[in-house]
Each structure stands twice: as C-alpha cells, then as structure tokens.
Amino acid sequence: MDSAERDRRWVEEHLLQHGDMLLYGNLSYEMESVPAQQLWQEFRKVGESYLGRGIDRTRMIHSLVDELIDTLVARDRRFGYPPPFCHKGCCNCCHELVYCTSEEADGIHDFCASHGISIDYDKVQRQLGYVDCDRVKDHTGTTTWHNQQIEDQSCVFLHHTDKFCIIWPVRPLVCRVHLAEETDRYCKPFNGLENPHALGINYVELSYVLSVIFTIHRDSIKKTMGRLLLESKKRS
Numbered sequence: 001m002d003s004a005e006r007d008r009r010w011v012e013e014h015l016l017q018h019g020d021m022l023l024y025g026n027l028s029y030e031m032e033s034v035p036a037q038q039l040w041q042e043f044r045k046v047g048e049s050y051l052g053r054g055i056d057r058t059r060m061i062h063s064l065v066d067e068l069i070d071t072l073v074a075r076d077r078r079f080g081y082p083p084p085f086c087h088k089g090c091c092n093c094c095h096e097l098v099y100c101t102s103e104e105a106d107g108i109h110d111f112c113a114s115h116g117i118s119i120d121y122d123k124v125q126r127q128l129g130y131v132d133c134d135r136v137k138d139h140t141g142t143t144t145w146h147n148q149q150i151e152d153q154s155c156v157f158l159h160h161t162d163k164f165c166i167i168w169p170v171r172p173l174v175c176r177v178h179l180a181e182e183t184d185r186y187c188k189p190f191n192g193l194e195n196p197h198a199l200g201i202n203y204v205e206l207s208y209v210l211s212v213i214f215t216i217h218r219d220s221i222k223k224t225m226g227r228l229l230l231e232s233k234k235r236s
Contacts, residue, residue, distance in 0.1 A: 007040035015047050015215050022218055024210035025177075026202045034204070046212040058103045065176050065209055072203050084179040084201055092188040093178045094158040094165070097131060097143055100172035101213065102220035105228035108157075109236065111170045120156045121233060124226040127152060131224060138222040143192040156226075172225060173213060177206045 015021070021043070023031075031039065053060045073083050100108075112119055132142035146153060154160070157167045165171055179201040180187045186197040214221050220228060 004037035004040055007037070007044045011040055011043045011047065014051065015043060015212060019215070019218060021211055022214040022221070023207070024214060025204075025207040027204065027207040027211055030204060030207075042208040043212055046209050047216070050212065050216065058101070058107055061209065061213060062170075062173065062176065065173060065206065068205055068209070069176070069179070069203075072205060082182070085182055085184055086178075086180050087184075089163045090180075090184045091154075091158055091163045092180075092184050093175070094155045095146075095153045096189050097139070097145055097192065098155065098172060098225040099139075099174055099214075099221050100225045100228060101217040102223075102228055102231070103217070104170070104172045105220075105225060106232050107170045108167055108172075108225075109229060109232035111167055113236070117166055119229060119233075121230065123152060123156050124229055127156075128224070128226050128230075131226070133227075137227060139224050141192070146191050173210055177203075177210065179203075 049064075050057050050061055077083065109119070111117070127145070127148065130144045130148050132140045132144075134140055155165075157165055157171075159166050165175070178187075181199040181201045183199065186195040187200070189195060189198075223231075
C-alpha cells in the first residue's frame with residue numbers, strides 16, 4: 001500500500017466516517033487541478049494535528065491559521081501582491097450569518113463570562129428568526145438576514161460605536177480567513193448571496209484546514225454561531 005492510499009484510508013476512517021468532506025472556499029472547484037495524493041496528505045496532516053491535541057485543539061487551530069495567514073501574506077508581498085485590504089473599522093463581513101464549531105461557541109461563551117462581556121441573547125434570538133433551518137435546526141442555506149432591522153444585522157460581538165470585534169482573541173475560524181482584496185466596497189453579501197464584484201483572497205492552504213475542521217464538526221457547524229451560543233447558555 002503506497003502513502004497516498006494510507007492517507008486516503010486514514011481520512012475515510014477518522015474524518016469522513018461514512019460522510020462527505022465539507023469543502024470550504026473554492027476547494028471544490030480546485031480539486032481537479034490538485035493531485036489526489038496531495039489532497040489526502042493535507043487532510044490527514046491537519047486532521048492528525050487537530051484530533052491529537054485534546055482540549056487545547058481549538059486554540060491550537062486558531063493560532064495555526066493566524067500564523068499561516070501571516071506566512072501567506074508575506075509570501076505574496078515578496079511576489080509583489082498587496083496585502084489583504086481588511087482593516088479595523090471596516091466590519092462589512094460582521095453583518096452576515098456566521099458559522100462556528102460547538103467548541104468555538106463554548107470558548108466564546110467562556111471568554112465573555114471571564115471578561116465581563118454581556119451577550120445580547122435577545123438579539124441572537126431575533127436574528128435566528130431570519131435563518132431558515134430544517135427539523136434538526138441545521139441551516140438550510142436560505143436566509144433573509146438583510147430583511148432585519150438595520151441594527152440587528154450586525155454581529156452581537158461588533159462594538160456598536162467603535163466597530164471592532166470585542167471577542168477578537170476567540171473569534172471563529174471563518175472570521176479569521178475572510179480576507180478582501182483591493183477594496184471592501186463589495187464584500188458585504190445580501191441575504192447570503194455574495195456580491196459578484198467582491199474580490200476575496202482564497203488561499204487553498206486555508207481551505208484544507210477549514211474543510212477538515214468543518215468535517216469533524218459536521219454535527220454543529222450548520223447550526224450557526226447564534227444557535228450554538230444559545231445552547232452554551234443553557235449548559236452554563
């Protein structure tokens with residue numbers, strides 16, 4: 001058995017478990033151009049690192065992604081590409097539905113409790129009224145998010161005057177990898193639909209990581225951050 005086959009079998013046993021990979025970003029479109037051996041190898045590398053870390057795995061994967069972004073941006077600079085346009089105070093991506101894992105939601109809940117941050121659960125509950133879910137409360141992909149009152153469209157963790165994230169150290173993976181190129185003018189979606197003029201930076205290296213994490217947490221990732229926060233509140 002060659003190394004590619006061993007990697008594939010490991011991924012099927014430990015990640016897929018009779019399901020499918022939940023591919024992030026443009027990876028589903030890029031798979032044809034990526035050798036199968038590389039895909040299995042990357043998925044296994046991330047999976048082994050994450051699953052073997054124990055209770056510290058969410059903090060570890062956050063740090064890994066942050067460091068990876070710094071490395072990729074530095075690489076782009078060397079080749080003459082500009083860095084991400086994202087900057088403090090933009091917050092366009094802080095006005096849409098957010099996904100996270102149950103462990104990330106618990107970490108956010110604990111962070112808020114230890115730092116005296118009050119979570120507006122009433123707003124969370126109102127926001128969920130604009131998110132279509134199935135009978136097991138998984139998001140179906142349909143949302144009328146931007147039909148809400150303007151003040152309810154923003155994330156509950158966006159500071160209402162200074163426009164910064166008040167849970168920045170524990171923000172979810174999807175918030176960390178959402179990177180705009182050249183301008184932030186078009187990066188705000190409308191009811192889940194991306195603006196066709198939006199220019200996003202899609203690093204395949206980040207897609208490998210999020211695809212693995214989403215697959216491992218397939219039972220919670222589709223519940224959305226809001227619903228997971230409410231569940232964390234009930235358990236506290």
